[in-house]
Amino acid sequence: MTARVLMVQGCTSDAGKSTVVAALCRWLARRGVRVAPFKPQNMALNAAVTVDGGEIGRAQAVQAQAAGVAPHTDFNPVLLKPNSDTGAQVIVHGHPVGNMDAVGYHAYKRVAMDAVLASHARLSEAYEAIVVEGAGSPAEVNLRDRDIANMGYAEAVDCPVVLVADIDRGGVFAHLVGTLAVLSPSERERIVGFVINRFRGDIALLQPGLDWLEEETGKPVLGVLPYMHGLVLEAEDALPRTHEARDGARLRVAVPAFPRISNHNDFDALRAHPDVECLFVGPGDAFPACDVIVLPGSKATRADLAWLRERGWDKAILRHVRYGGHVIGICGGFQMLGRAVHDPDGIEGAPGSTAGLGLLDMETTMGPRKQLRQVEGTLAESGASVSGYEIHCGVSSGPALARPMLLIGKHDGAMSDDGLVMGTYLHGLFDHPDALAALLAHMGVNNAAPLDIHALRDASIGRIADAIDQHLDTHRLAAWFGLDG
Structure with a gap:
């Protein structure tokens, strides 16, 4: 068995890659597909312990929950845990291999890529589908050499890529077109569509921009996901953006x-x-x-x-x-x-x-x-x-x-x-x-009022999976994963 692979990359950090991957994992699991999440390289200080006794990024543990499988070190073969502004502890297949500065890790990437491809190969044999999360943005041209986190991985395994942009930040069309502009021709070719995330308002007002984007790039907009209030999902790394005072707090x-x-x-x-x-x-x-x-x-x-x-x-x-x-x-x-x-x-x-x-x-x-x-x-x-x-x-x-x-x-x-x-x-x-x-x-x-955070997280995963059904082109998604309709 060889799994079908789809990669989700983002125009920026925090564009919603982790959430979209979790949603796709739950969407596939609901259809009886044995699916695994995968992030080749993660940089985060939020970690989870796996069933095989290693550590991976928390986002991949959430995605594993969405997929209905136990978290495993192969889901995140390379984890970087910053311990200074210029260095990090490097964790490969769940265990530390040492502390490296940015230059040292750049030289180590050839070894890290071997670990990434080994994990990919094992998952490809064990699962029917793999939904992959990129890191940061593929437009970081200074990091293109020896890249293992975005297009370097996608090119190595020859998988299609969906590009996600956060409209709540503003400048969404510039983000998407600009990202395409700095990619190489082969990288640009493997982008199979766009997802616009965190939209608030009347979709009719956005439609002229969507039409322009498709005409300008020749790429389809797979859908526009709404801004979803009240989600209880673990952040990959960034602290919550806002704090709201809670009336009645004891x-x-x-x-x-x-x-x-x-x-x-x-x-x-x-x-x-x-x-x-x-x-x-x-x-x-x-x-x-x-x-x-x-x-x-x-x-x-x-x-x-x-x-x-x-x-x-x-x-x-x-x-x-x-x-x-x-x-x-x-x-x-x-x-x-x-x-x-x-x-x-x-x-x-x-x-x-x-x-x-x-x-x-x-x-x-x-x-x-x-x-x-x-x-x-x-x-x-x-x-x-x-x-x-x-x-x-x-x-x-x-x-x-x-x-x-x-x-x-x-x-x-x-x-x-x-x-x-x-x-x-x-x-x-x-x-x-x-x-x-x-x-x-x-x-x-x-x-105190009873609260089950695990149940709240699972309900939030269910909501974002529902949004896939309601707002994305599920016919294209089904075709990529070999499903009927």
Whole structure:
């Protein structure tokens, strides 16, 4: 069996590639097609742990959910996790191969392409269809040499490409025509159509532009997807663009937006909950009054801890606890709560040690072996079910761990005697409905409205798949994938 392949590329980052791929995966799965998502190269700090014990971008885990299959490292064979403005940890087939700067990684791309094509070959034999997501934009001509993320991959496997543009940004026709203009003739030829994303308004007013676009380029517009409000989907990497105050919220949660924040999807359940107002606090913001501070994961714990101190937010956190406020640390944020973080081998940056916030009696030492696992367990205090995954290099030790936050086969995390400070290595802490309700109750919100973030995400995937049926040329889609009508 050889899978049929369709690639979705975008005129810009955040044009909607991830969402369109997820929608197509669900659209195909509904028709009984065994389909796999695929992203040759992803650059993101939001990661997921796979069934084969590696890590991939969160977007590919969402797409796997849309396809009805378990996430696998072949879905995202190359993952780049930035740890500075010029360098990243390079992860191949789910496991780190080293830290590289941009020049070093460019030289490594020949090896990375071999990994991409190996994953593609395995998926092509195991599935009937592969829906591929590009990265950034194929118009980045400076990255054309040795490209593995967009047209370099498409040319190597000889697959058709759909080009997505975000009309909500403005300039959609210039984006599409300009992108075509900088492609090589063979690359331009493999573009089989356009999808315009996030349209608001009367389609009749847009139609003259669509007619012009088809005449100008000779390419069909496959459809115009509407701006869909209220979707609950995990962002690939970018933090939410806006924050809206929530009337009637009973709990205010503040999350410092570290420069190297990772897995900020940990807060999706809090952001979706009607009883909670959850806001990310950026570098230009004053630290707000709140009930709970949650320190998120970090790809560079010591550097982000220094960033906190530069803004005086360490003092704000300590003052918050003195006045009876709650603090929760997740992964790197948990490490920050201890007395010190040591990195003798320079795993996350320059070798050395950094004083922690001193809210828990423990220390953490970074090591070369990364812990990657899916886990299930209970909250130690309430016995509520909890599930998620661990992705971390550090090992924590100290008296604070004698009072764990979670019971997951072994004890995990720690909790202060007064219950105000707690931390864990578990990503997805708030995702299980039982754990969310218990944690909200611990923080003073009793009888909170029930919320199942997994169900909300799945319903959102269903909505965007419905939009494929309603707004795209499904006859062309069916023909590409060998389906009837």
